[in-house]
Structure formats: C-alpha cells, structure tokens
Amino acid sequence: VQVVESGGGLVQPGGSLRLSCKTSGFAFNQNNMNWVRQAPGKGLEWISHINGTSYVKYYAESVEGRFIFSRDNADDSLYLQMNRLRAEDTAVYYCVRSVDPRGAFDLWGQGTMVIVSS
Amino acid sequence: SYELTQPPLVSVSPGETASITCSGHALPRQYAYWYRQKPGQAPVMVMYKDVHRPSGIPDRFSGSASGTNVALTITGVQAEDEADYYCQSADDTGTLLVFGGGTRLTVL
Numbered sequence: 001v002q003v004v005e006s007g008g009g010l011v012q013p014g015g016s017l018r019l020s021c022k023t024s025g026f027a028f029n030q031n032n033m034n035w036v037r038q039a040p041g042k043g044l045e046w047i048s049h050i051n052g053t054s055y056v057k058y059y060a061e062s063v064e065g066r067f068i069f070s071r072d073n074a075d076d077s078l079y080l081q082m083n084r085l086r087a088e089d090t091a092v093y094y095c096v097r098s099v100d101p102r103g104a105f106d107l108w109g110q111g112t113m114v115i116v117s118s
Numbered sequence: 119s120y121e122l123t124q125p126p127l128v129s130v131s132p133g134e135t136a137s138i139t140c141s142g143h144a145l146p147r148q149y150a151y152w153y154r155q156k157p158g159q160a161p162v163m164v165m166y167k168d169v170h171r172p173s174g175i176p177d178r179f180s181g182s183a184s185g186t187n188v189a190l191t192i193t194g195v196q197a198e199d200e201a202d203y204y205c206q207s208a209d210d211t212g213t214l215l216v217f218g219g220g221t222r223l224t225v226l
Binding site (some may be wrong): 045046051089102104108109 | 123155204212217
C-alpha cells in the first residue's frame with residue numbers, strides 16, 4: 001500500500017508544472033485523495049481534495065484558479081496541474097489518501113519538491 | 119478563511135505527560151485529527167475523529183474534545199515522541215480543510 005509522487009523540480013515564476021502520484025495496494029477508485037504541501041521549515045498546508053469519482057473537488061484559497069487536481073481511476077493515478085506558479089508555492093508536495101472527506105489523512109507519500117525561482 | 123491555533127512549543131521531561139492543544143471555532147461541529155512528523159519524514163496520523171487511535175499508535179496517546187478546543191495527550195512521554203504535531207480539521211462548510219500551525223514537542 002503506497003503512494004509515490006513525481007514531477008517536482010525547478011520552475012520560473014509564472015511557469016507551470018504537473019505533479020503525478022502513482023498509487024498501489026488499495027481500491028483507488030473508492031478513496032478520497034488530497035495534496036498537502038509544506039514550505040521549507042514551515043507547517044503543513046492542505047491545498048486540494050478530490051473524491052473517488054472526481055465529482056467533488058475542493059481547493060484552498062491560495063491555489064484556487066491556478067491549480068487543477070485530477071485523477072485517472074483506470075491507472076490508479078493522480079495529477080496536480082500547477083499554473084501561474086509563485087515563489088510562495090515552493091514546497092514539498094505530498095500526495096495523501098484520506099478516509100474521510102474532511103480529513104483523516106492516513107496514507108502519505110514521501111513528497112516531491114517544487115522550487116519556484118528565477 | 120479558517121484557522122486552528124496551537125502552541126508553538128511544548129517541553130516535557132521523559133515519563134511526564136504532554137498535552138498539546140488546538141483551538142478553532144468550528145471544532146464543536148467538525149472532527150479533529152492529529153499528525154506526528156519527525157524530521158525528514160512524512161507525517162503520520164496519530165488520532166482521528168477527536169479521540170480514536172489508529173492501529174499501531176501506542177495507547178499512551180489519547181485525544182479529547184471540549185467546545186472549541188481539542189487536545190492530544192501523551193502520557194509517559196518517551197524520547198521517541200519528540201516531533202512536530204499538527205491538528206487538522208475543516209471549516210463549517212466542510213470544504214476547507216486546515217492544519218494548525220504545529221507544535222514542536224521537545225523531550226528534555
């Protein structure tokens with residue numbers, strides 16, 4: 001049972017990046033998934049939630065309108081399309097399973113680092 | 119926006135009891151969850167729905183809730199419990215999920 005993030009890297013301000021999360025070992029299409037990020041030396045910040053059917057999506061105000069969360073249940077994968085990136089988006093991005101739509105983040109990946117800098 | 123407030127630092131000696139609090143106006147209506155994060159590692163859930171302990175979490179960890187406050191209590195603190203602890207909940211709409219700012223537990 002695991003989730004593995006990929007796609008992080010260095011990007012210029014205003015640029016775009018697409019993160020991926022490959023899952024295995026559990027009934028992916030029955031589970032809520034989320035992205036949580038952590039800026040260097042800072043606390044955790046939830047940024048987006050998607051339910052099993054993709055019908056329900058929530059975003060934090062800090063990324064609403066810039067980030068798009070999607071999933072492919074045929075491939076047990078998740079994607080985070082990040083547009084109009086800012087320096088403050090620099091963080092480790094975690095792919096996280098939640099057993100409740102309002103929390104209970106019970107399975108975390110090891111994270112992928114995104115650096116927004118010129 | 120919605121905020122959860124935690125003390126930045128709690129320090130205890132080994133064997134003592136540590137209590138980490140978290141306050142938020144929606145906590146009477148929304149469950150709280152707690153996570154432990156050690157340096158260089160991903161967080162691990164240590165409490166869910168205020169008072170329930172996931173499998174594998176020692177029974178020295180307990181949770182409580184009262185009004186706009188929730189707390190994570192560690193009884194008989196051990197050196198391995200030194201970590202950052204985060205509470206997490208949702209606002210009244212249930213569509214904005216938030217973490218508290220985190221509490222660093224140091225074991226003296």
